[in-house]
Amino acid sequence: AQSVTQLGSHVSVSEGALVLLRCNYSSSVPPYLFWYVQYPNQGLQLLLKYTTGATLVKGINGFEAEFKKSETSFHLTKPSAHMSDAAEYFCAVTGNTDKLIFGTGTRLQVFP
């Protein structure tokens, strides 16, 4: 069985500040991990994914995430927030099945 927990349903940061969105997973098989972003009235856009290999994964729009097996974590970071980063972010896991298991999402607000 697989699951994802996203800590913090809302995160607020100032423009230019560090963004940290937390994701912990549970998986009985080696996980594949994904971060998606959703802007209002739109579908989900893939930010980045971890499958195998390098544990620090770089994605689009300056985001990156680090897979830490010992901590069962896959936190999303961005060094400097931009107003356009305001959106909802979803962490998701798959394993030996194809369906995505999503966390409950984190809404990011960016203040000027």
Added chain:
Amino acid sequence: GAGVSQSPSNKVTEKGKDVELRCDPISGHTALYWYRQSLGQGLEFLIYFQGNSAPDKSGLPSDRFSAERTGGSVSTLTIQRTQQEDSAVYLCASSPSGGGNGNQPQHFGDGTRLSIL
């Protein structure tokens, strides 16, 4: 190139009516997925197609829900005798291949917002 296309973008219907939602995946993508996004339940998997067959239907919430895919391309999700709890955004995604390799990224459409009066 074209992404995943879903229609209609919005649908309002009366309780008890049947609705059909359409998904046109990215050309050449053999795997197709339906998800539901609602305030109370978050993002939930409904059904997965590999080609025209559906090896995983485990997320369909009741027998009022069905889906088919023809020609390895377009898929329709049908909800019969709609109920108010069916109100949600229905998202479709596709990926180049499935087959138990969960490492394929899924590409999402903008969804159909379904409102049941």
